[in-house]
Amino acid sequence: MVLRVNIPSFRKVKEDDEMYTVFLVDVWLSGHHQVIEKRYSEFEELHKQLKKIMKTPEFPPKKVLKWNTKVLEQRRVGLDAFFQGVLEHEPTPSIVHTFLETDALDASMDFENEEEQKTTHQPVVTLDADVFLRNLKTNCLPNIIEEGVKMGLYSTPSPNFNT
Structure with a gap:
């Protein structure tokens, strides 16, 4: 199972009276792709849980100027680097899979019966x-x-x- 993760961007979200930033996380699992959104606090919680079971890579610190685009970009880069370091750990801890919601990707790869596993490709061009x-x-x-x-x-x- 090949797992690849990167954090390409972030966006600001306004929900009711609350404004916060989410980081878009690209998750690739054995060729299947999904994009999830996570807040910094969720990454921080993951980091706390991982510290209990492994030596973790450097985690980007919380800063006061959290709405500054430059600070958010530095945090995005730091979170991406953190995740690359986490993924070097073999095997990948189950809490990382839970965080990345890879169970949805795993489910899409399961076949209920053998009939679904047969190739369904049809020729596109015939001569x-x-x-x-x-x-x-x-x-x-x-x-x-x-x-x-x-x-x-x-x-x-x-x-x-x-x-």
Whole structure:
């Protein structure tokens, strides 16, 4: 199971009379992707829980100027670096999976029965078996792509190939 996480951005949220910042977290689990939003306090709580079970990477400090865009960007970079350090720990602690809500991604990867596991791809383009062997003269210019393919396949130019 491959888990990749990055924190590309943040945004301000106004809910009722409360204004706060959320960080957008890109979570990739074995090819499946989801974006979740987490507040700094949620990251802080995760950090406290992780400190109990492992040596944690540096965590970005809380600052007074929490609405300053420059401070928020520094915090985003710090949270991203923190998470990269956490993911280096093998195996990834279960509280990290809970925090990242990877159970939703895991559920989307489970198949209920064997029938669902069969390949369902359909051909997009089909060609007649002899499509490249027909001589369709629609204009007076030679078809250099067709001739090049024939030369590559048969090692000799076709009789109508002009060099």
